[in-house]
Every structure is written in structure tokens, then in C-alpha cells.
Amino acid sequence: MKSSSEIILNKENLQSNWDFLRQHFGDVLISAVVKGNAYGHGINTYIPLAEECGVNHFSVYSANEARQVHSVAGKDTTIMIMGDMNDDDVHWAIDNEIQFFVFDTRRLDYVVKVAKEKKKKALVHIEVETGMHRTGFEPKQIPVLIERLKSFDDELTLQGLCMHFAGAENITNYVRTKQQKILFKKIVKQFEKADLRPKQIHACCSAASMRFPDMHYDMLRIGIMQYGFWPSPEIMVEYMSKKQLVISPLKRIISWKSYVMSIKDVPAGAFVGYGSSFFAHHKMKMAVVPIGYAHGFSRGLSNVGMVLIQGIRVPVIGTVNMNCISVDVSLCGEIDLGDEVIMIGEDGEHEVSVASFGEMSNQLNYELLTRLPHDIPRRIE
Numbered sequence: 001m002k003s004s005s006e007i008i009l010n011k012e013n014l015q016s017n018w019d020f021l022r023q024h025f026g027d028v029l030i031s032a033v034v035k036g037n038a039y040g041h042g043i044n045t046y047i048p049l050a051e052e053c054g055v056n057h058f059s060v061y062s063a064n065e066a067r068q069v070h071s072v073a074g075k076d077t078t079i080m081i082m083g084d085m086n087d088d089d090v091h092w093a094i095d096n097e098i099q100f101f102v103f104d105t106r107r108l109d110y111v112v113k114v115a116k117e118k119k120k121k122a123l124v125h126i127e128v129e130t131g132m133h134r135t136g137f138e139p140k141q142i143p144v145l146i147e148r149l150k151s152f153d154d155e156l157t158l159q160g161l162c163m164h165f166a167g168a169e170n171i172t173n174y175v176r177t178k179q180q181k182i183l184f185k186k187i188v189k190q191f192e193k194a195d196l197r198p199k200q201i202h203a204c205c206s207a208a209s210m211r212f213p214d215m216h217y218d219m220l221r222i223g224i225m226q227y228g229f230w231p232s233p234e235i236m237v238e239y240m241s242k243k244q245l246v247i248s249p250l251k252r253i254i255s256w257k258s259y260v261m262s263i264k265d266v267p268a269g270a271f272v273g274y275g276s277s278f279f280a281h282h283k284m285k286m287a288v289v290p291i292g293y294a295h296g297f298s299r300g301l302s303n304v305g306m307v308l309i310q311g312i313r314v315p316v317i318g319t320v321n322m323n324c325i326s327v328d329v330s331l332c333g334e335i336d337l338g339d340e341v342i343m344i345g346e347d348g349e350h351e352v353s354v355a356s357f358g359e360m361s362n363q364l365n366y367e368l369l370t371r372l373p374h375d376i377p378r379r380i381e
């Protein structure tokens with residue numbers, strides 16, 4: 001291992017997650033959301049792997065991410081941009097038949113102008129505001145928007161009509177998401193009445209897909225679940241109790257590993273690391289591992305994080321440094337420089353899951369994963 005750590009993606013588990021998603025959601029197109037460097041899994045490694053599992057539709061947030069996906073994806077793969085693009089990106093997207101969200105008049109006008117110049121249709125998804133209050137055309141703009149869209153037959157392909165829920169993973173947002181559903185259904189009707197037919201209507205992220213089967217329409221935008229995580233404990237409990245399952249059908253595909261860089265004895269009565277947050281009450285053996293907060297191992301894990309060495313969960317002692325952590329290996333057997341250290345993953349009966357590590361540092365799965373640096377090497381297993 002040349003780098004101080006590596007990320008390993010498990011193909012078998014990925015296939016199993018996709019099998020589950022397809023079987024559970026049935027006959028509906030699923031777009032794999034791969035923003036945030038494929039939720040930290042690494043776009044370059046993840047895209048071809050997902051394609052091998054039969055995925056041929058990917059969604060990203062920005063045009064930059066779209067360019068990255070485009071550079072590694074197969075010819076028949078569809079790419080959809082859900083957010084950030086500048087004017088140059090609009091040219092690139094139209095040239096390369098990349099689909100993208102249009103959520104305001106400024107972008108709509110620009111896209112129409114460019115498509116006219118190029119004499120090539122843009123593949124647009126009209127995003128409407130239903131209560132998320134992030135991006136999207138306002139309900140009061142819809143009648144005029146519909147009339148305008150009808151006049152842009154030569155410039156636009158109305159690829160989609162869509163919205164995004166403001167927290168479907170959490171029951172406390174029940175009223176707000178319910179109102180969003182009602183409003184979106186109304187907007188869909190307005191389009192229908194005007195005889196404007198988007199090719200794909202879509203509204204659901206992972207949580208909404210699980211919770212609102214009546215909102216599936218033509219496509220789901222699934223992020224976190226494909227990587228083997230539930231959008232929230234609530235959604236997991238709801239599903240597992242309904243199905244009376246004890247083992248989650250979703251499997252983590254990511255592991256993150258490093259190695260022992262240095263070993264030393266610490267005498268009783270000494271402080272370990274910066275400051276005095278860890279005091280050795282007894283003589284102990286300590287190992288230094290070359291990953292720190294610069295690598296996405298949060299400082300919040302100081303004195304609370306756990307890693308696996310020899311299949312034993314060993315605690316982080318002292319503060320997480322920029323480039324290294326110290327762990328208490330007093331309970332391990334013979335230990336050598338270069339021995340494997342698992343930050344996320346399993347060894348024998350023991351596992352450090354992303355969730356356990358997230359709870360210890362109060363980070364969301366989503367945040368923790370996407371903070372894994374781009375330059376950690378990824379490989380497939």
C-alpha cells in the first residue's frame with residue numbers, strides 16, 4: 001500500500017444491493033445518484049462497477065461531476081445533472097446529450113438560446129418548487145412556464161418533470177412532505193391538461209421511494225441505499241419490522257484500511273498526544289496509524305473512535321491529529337509494523353460500521369462518506 005490508507009469496494013455486495021432495490025421497487029427506472037464522488041466511494045472506480053451491476057443511469061449535482069462520470073461511463077449510459085452548471089457547461093451538456101435540471105427562468109432562457117444556435121435540442125428536466133425551498137419553478141410560475149415550454153418544441157426535449165422532498169427520512173417532516181406530494185400531483189395534472197408530456201416524472205430519493213410508493217412515477221433517484229446504507233434508522237426499522245427481518249438486506253460495500261506505522265510502550269501516569277485529554281492509568285502498548293482528520297477521520301472521534309486490529313476493536317486514545325491517530329493495542333497479541341488496521345469494515349466477527357463511527361462523532365453517514373478524500377486509492381474486491 002503506497003498511500004497511507006486504501007478504500008475497497010465489494011462487488012458482490014453492490015450487486016446484492018442492486019438486486020434488492022430492483023426487486024423491492026419493481027418496474028421503475030432507477031437513477032444511481034453519484035454526487036459527492038459517489039458518496040465517497042470514488043466516481044472513477046464506482047461507475048464502471050455499477051455498470052457491471054446493470055446500472056445505466058447516473059445523477060450528479062454539478063457539471064464537474066458529470067464530466068467526470070462522462071469520462072469513465074459507457075456510451076449508452078445516461079447522465080443527469082441536478083444542480084450546478086455555468087454557461088459553458090450548458091454548451092457541453094447539449095453537445096454531449098447530458099440531461100440536466102432547469103429550475104429558473106434565467107437558465108431556461110439561456111438553454112433555449114444555446115439550443116437555437118446549435119440547432120440541437122437540450123434534454124431538460126423541469127424542477128418545480130413544492131416546499132423544499134431550494135431550487136425549482138414556483139407554483140405561480142407554472143401556467144406561463146407551460147405555455148413557454150410548448151413554444152420551444154425545436155429547442156427542448158421535455159425529458160422530465162421533477163421535485164425533491166424536504167426530509168422524507170424523518171417522520172417529524174410528515175406534514176411538510178405530505179403538502180409537497182399534494183402540490184406536485186397538482187402540477188403534474190396541470191402539465192397533463194396542457195397536453196405537455198414529460199418523458200419521465202420523478203420525485204423520490206431513497207427515503208421517499210421507501211415511504212411513498214404512490215410517488216414513484218417513472219424514475220427513482222436512489223443515492224444512499226445503493227451503497228448499502230439506510231437514509232435514516234427510522235426507514236430501516238419501518239421496513240425491517242414490516243418484513244420481520246433481523247438482518248438488513250442492504251450491505252455496506254465500502255471498507256477503509258490503513259496499517260500500523262509505529263508501536264511503543266506508554267508508562268503508567270503519562271499523557272498521550274497533544275494536551276491532556278488521555279491519561280494512561282496503567283502501562284500500555286500503543287500503535288500509531290497514519291490517518292487523521294486530513295483523511296476524513298473526524299476530530300470528533302478523539303478518545304471515542306474505534307478501529308479493528310487482529311479482529312479486535314481497539315480504542316483511539318488522545319486527540320485525532322491531522323495525519324495520524326494513536327490506538328491502545330494492549331489487548332492485541334504480537335503486533336508488527338505494517339499490520340492491517342480497519343477504520344471501516346469487518347474482520348472475523350467484529351465490524352466497524354460507518355454508522356457506529358458516525359454516531360460516535362455525531363456525523364451523518366452521508367457527511368462522513370463524502371468527506372473521504374478523493375485521493376485515497378480505491379480498488380475493487
Ligand SMILES: *Cc1c(COP(=O)(O)O)cnc(C)c1O
Nearest residue numbers: 033082164205206221222223224
Ligand atoms: C442527493 C439527492 C438524491 C438522493 O438522495 P438519497 O437520500 O441519497 O437517496 C435524490 N435527489 C436529489 C435532488 C438529490 O439531491
